[in-house]
Amino acid sequence: MNFNKILIIACLVFHFSGLQAQETPLPYTAAIEKQSQTDWLVAPNAQKAGIYYTANKQGIILYNGYVRREFALSPGLACIDYKNMSNGQQLLRSPKPEAKITINGKVYQVGGLYGQTENAYYLPQWTKQLHGQADFVYKNFKIENIKPYLHWKPNTWTLNRKQATGKHLSFELESTNPALKDIVITIHYELYDGLPLIVKWLSVQNNSSQAIKIDRVINEVLGIVDEESAVVGTEAQMKKQHGIYIESNYAFNNSMQYEISDQTTHWHKDTTYTSQVNYDYKSPVLLEIYPENAPGLTLMPNETLNSIRTHELLIDTYDRERKGLMIRKMYRTIAPWTTQNPIFMHLVSKNDDEVWNAITQCANTGYEALIMSFGSHCNMEDTTAKNISHWKKIADFAHSKGILIGSYSLFSSRHISEEDDVVNPKTGKIGGSFFGNAPCFGSKWGLGYRDKIKYFLSKTGFNIWENDGPYPGDICASTTHPGHTGKDDSQWKQMEIQKELYRWCNENGIYINAPDWYLLDGTNKVSLGYREVNFSLPREQQKILNRQNIFDGNWEKTPSMSWGFVPLTKYQGGGPEAILEPLAEHLSDYKQLMMQYYGAGVQACYRGPRLYDTEETRKTVVEVINWYKKYREILNSDLIHLRRADGRDWDGWLHVNPQLKQKALLMVFNPLKEKITRTVKVPLYYTGLTQSAKISINGGPQKPYKLNRNYEITIPITLQAEAYQWITVE
Numbered sequence: 001m002n003f004n005k006i007l008i009i010a011c012l013v014f015h016f017s018g019l020q021a022q023e024t025p026l027p028y029t030a031a032i033e034k035q036s037q038t039d040w041l042v043a044p045n046a047q048k049a050g051i052y053y054t055a056n057k058q059g060i061i062l063y064n065g066y067v068r069r070e071f072a073l074s075p076g077l078a079c080i081d082y083k084n085m086s087n088g089q090q091l092l093r094s095p096k097p098e099a100k101i102t103i104n105g106k107v108y109q110v111g112g113l114y115g116q117t118e119n120a121y122y123l124p125q126w127t128k129q130l131h132g133q134a135d136f137v138y139k140n141f142k143i144e145n146i147k148p149y150l151h152w153k154p155n156t157w158t159l160n161r162k163q164a165t166g167k168h169l170s171f172e173l174e175s176t177n178p179a180l181k182d183i184v185i186t187i188h189y190e191l192y193d194g195l196p197l198i199v200k201w202l203s204v205q206n207n208s209s210q211a212i213k214i215d216r217v218i219n220e221v222l223g224i225v226d227e228e229s230a231v232v233g234t235e236a237q238m239k240k241q242h243g244i245y246i247e248s249n250y251a252f253n254n255s256m257q258y259e260i261s262d263q264t265t266h267w268h269k270d271t272t273y274t275s276q277v278n279y280d281y282k283s284p285v286l287l288e289i290y291p292e293n294a295p296g297l298t299l300m301p302n303e304t305l306n307s308i309r310t311h312e313l314l315i316d317t318y319d320r321e322r323k324g325l326m327i328r329k330m331y332r333t334i335a336p337w338t339t340q341n342p343i344f345m346h347l348v349s350k351n352d353d354e355v356w357n358a359i360t361q362c363a364n365t366g367y368e369a370l371i372m373s374f375g376s377h378c379n380m381e382d383t384t385a386k387n388i389s390h391w392k393k394i395a396d397f398a399h400s401k402g403i404l405i406g407s408y409s410l411f412s413s414r415h416i417s418e419e420d421d422v423v424n425p426k427t428g429k430i431g432g433s434f435f436g437n438a439p440c441f442g443s444k445w446g447l448g449y450r451d452k453i454k455y456f457l458s459k460t461g462f463n464i465w466e467n468d469g470p471y472p473g474d475i476c477a478s479t480t481h482p483g484h485t486g487k488d489d490s491q492w493k494q495m496e497i498q499k500e501l502y503r504w505c506n507e508n509g510i511y512i513n514a515p516d517w518y519l520l521d522g523t524n525k526v527s528l529g530y531r532e533v534n535f536s537l538p539r540e541q542q543k544i545l546n547r548q549n550i551f552d553g554n555w556e557k558t559p560s561m562s563w564g565f566v567p568l569t570k571y572q573g574g575g576p577e578a579i580l581e582p583l584a585e586h587l588s589d590y591k592q593l594m595m596q597y598y599g600a601g602v603q604a605c606y607r608g609p610r611l612y613d614t615e616e617t618r619k620t621v622v623e624v625i626n627w628y629k630k631y632r633e634i635l636n637s638d639l640i641h642l643r644r645a646d647g648r649d650w651d652g653w654l655h656v657n658p659q660l661k662q663k664a665l666l667m668v669f670n671p672l673k674e675k676i677t678r679t680v681k682v683p684l685y686y687t688g689l690t691q692s693a694k695i696s697i698n699g700g701p702q703k704p705y706k707l708n709r710n711y712e713i714t715i716p717i718t719l720q721a722e723a724y725q726w727i728t729v730e
Contacts (some may be wrong), residue, residue, distance in 0.1 A: 023143040025053045025060060032063040036085045040066055040195055041325050042658050042688050049166035049191040051143050060141065062169060062189060066196035067314050069189075073141075076132015077111035077171055077187075080122060082222070084196060084314040089243050091314070093285070094119040094223030094273065097134060098171070098187050099202055100288075102215040102295075103180070108135035110173055110185055110202075112221075119223065119273035136173040136185050144168045146190050149309070150522055152337045153509040155463060156368065156404065159339035159560065159636045160332050166192040182208035196314035197330055202307040206299045214297045215488075219307040220289040223270060229277045235284040240267045245313040245327060249520040250291050250495065252473045253434070256529040258556065261517040263473070264289050264308060293475060294495075296488025309520070321641060324555040325686065328638055331519070331558060337506055340524050341560035341636055342404060343625065344369035344464070346605035348569070349376040352394065354609055359398045359405070361611045365618060366625035369404035371466050371513070373607050378407040380456045380465075381449065391460045399461065406464020406511065411449060412438040413469040420445035425477040425487050434472040441471050441494040442483025450501050457510055465505055467523075470516040471498040513563060528553040528562035528602060535567045536574030539589045544671055546593065547645040550600045551653060554639045559601025559655075566593050568608025584614040591620050595724060598628040599667040600653065601635040631728070633657070634665045640683060647671045650678050650719060658688030664729035670719035677718045685711035687729060694730045702730070 032052055038045045047065030054061055054070065059080070062069040070081035078095040098111035113130040116122070132138070146166045154161055171187045183206060190199040202219045206212055227239040251261035267284035270276075276283050289310045299305050313330050315323055331338050345367055347358045355372070362370050372378045378391065398405040413435035415421060420443040421430035431437055439446050457465060476490040484493035499521040505512050506522030514523045530549045535542060546564060553562055568580045580586045580593075597604040612618040628635065637657035645651035652668035664687045670676055684693060684707060693713055694702040705713040719725060 077138035078113040087316040096221040100218040156342035215295040251517040294492035346373040346607040363401040404463035423477040440476040564604035663687035666727040
């Protein structure tokens with residue numbers, strides 16, 4: 001046998017073995033069955049994400065020390081084990097299709113095992129007794145290293161500049177149905193290093209010569225174990241499984257919280273589960289992930305459709321703080337751009353002189369960026385050569401001073417025209433959208449707006465875009481807009497336009513503030529959550545309300561993911577008792593508002609014509625900024641909630657980071673008009689300290705404290721009337 005024949009045979013063996021992969025699975029080891037002995041929020045272990053064979057080589061296992069997910073390859077492709085290795089919890093009670101897809105009006109099963117009679121639990125030995133006769137069946141798999149979802153280009157201060165690492169496993173499936181023979185579906189799984197997270201999505205490739213219509217892509221189907229035992233009750237009334245947290249990159253509605261913004265997580269009943277306690281089989285134990293309003297997508301020949309990306313984070317607690325810490329670490333890992341946190345001013349400008357002056361004041365106080373706020377005289381939609389040249393000159397001056405510059409621009413919540421506004425499907429007329437009247441992103445004007453924003457940012461060198469009114473999910477019934485064909489595909493197409501614009505900014509070093517949940521597609525910051533008319537209240541009330549906003553808005557978000565608000569001039573009404581200008585006359589309030597926000601790691605929009613009006617004011621701003629920069633890393637670390645502001649007693653929060661020399665920083669406030677002394681219990685478990693801690697009050701000498709068995713210390717704190725303190729822990 002000659003060399004060429006040997007080579008041909010080897011290639012055929014490799015092809016038909018189903019291992020068309022850049023990497024092959026690791027051999028099975030008993031180590032991947034063991035529960036983790038470390039807390040990934042405190043001391044991550046050295047175990048990296050890996051793809052392993054099962055012991056019999058009939059399946060594949062994803063394992064990283066914190067999550068174990070096993071797939072049978074025969075008799076069909078299906079997930080048969082999904083386990084949290086931190087607490088040993090098994091999430092799966094029944095294999096389901098790996099996905100479902102509706103093509104040309106018919107629902108098809110993608111992978112899965114079928115024939116299970118007992119659906120309350122699953123035993124591995126049942127696998128060979130089931131069948132895998134799905135519409136799309138397993139063909140082969142591929143293993144690679146995770147590639148960055150966004151080629152992010154940071155240009156500001158950032159807590160984490162590293163892109164996430166791990167392994168990417170993809171399964172290719174094909175159909176034996178002649179009508180589907182040229183449709184190839186690839187299921188993607190990403191397993192991340194250092195946390196119990198798997199990201200899943202689908203690719204649908206049309207290799208046929210005909211266009212196909214896709215009405216729904218369900219990219220995840222899981223038969224999840226029960227969360228409660230309720231004999232009666234509906235799916236809406238009963239609890240969903242707390243052991244898994246789902247977040248997909250298809251969320252909107254301006255709530256500033258993901259779970260309210262989510263459009264994709266669906267908990268259904270499973271009537272095949274006949275041994276459940278619920279009498280009417282209504283326990284919400286079937287988890288399906290899909291956008292509710294994205295039918296009618298046309299996939300042309302040789303086109304590929306990528307589904308939404310679903311992040312599955314395994315949770316080991318009912319505790320709100322710990323769950324929030326898990327979600328925050330997920331974000332820091334998979335969306336590191338959200339850890340960017342430049343120090344910026346929000347300028348209200350009427351002319352160029354005010355911009356020049358604000359840039360100079362930013363440079364003189366240690367600020368790093370200037371954003372021209374709403375109501376300013378910068379128009380990003382004006383792409384004339386004169387306007388571009390004008391703002392490029394100003395941007396060049398800002399950059400010469402080391403200051404980033406950007407501007408506000410509104411997309412939605414305004415009327416453009418009968419031709420370009422969202423057409424209400426119920427009336428066939430404009431109006432009735434999320435904001436009343438709003439443009440369609442797929443209209444001629446909407447596509448032009450996208451192009452103008454890109455052009456303005458590219459040509460002027462602006463570094464920041466504050467995009468108010470991001471696309472809020474409006475369904476448009478127009479059949480004449482070039483960016484979508486009609487009502488059915490309008491939400492998906494508009495989402496894609498909005499997300500592509502944000503991804504373009506992210507990859508071109510442009511920082512984005514946007515008040516909606518596009519954080520997984522490139523935006524850097526979302527609103528903390530506040531009521532704007534509250535800024536017309538007296539300053540004394542504003543201070544307490546702002547601390548409440550900080551406390552409430554940082555359960556699932558890191559400090560850098562939010563912005564707050566400090567109007568320096570009159571805003572939404574209010575008299576002299578509400579405003580800070582003249583700044584020199586209200587210096588104590590100005591300083592405390594800065595210390596509250598910077599002490600939380602949250603950037604506020606200091607909205608006004610200037611940062612200081614006297615030398616004393618300038619020195620005060622410099623003092624606060626220098627303090628913030630000194631403690632910047634710990635202040636941008638996770639926030640532990642101690643006591644919410646209520647105006648009756650002390651309130652405060654604690655920043656923690658076991659990776660830093662400075663393990664914690666405590667901020668405490670006294671809203672009372674009298675001096676107080678309190679004994680405060682400080683939880684230090686998430687600092688990684690176990691025996692002792694060194695405490696410093698307001699930068700003073702350190703004092704040692706012993707931790708109790710709950711990893712806490714108890715310290716006496718004395719606060720002057722209406723004052724605050726910071727306490728560092730090493």
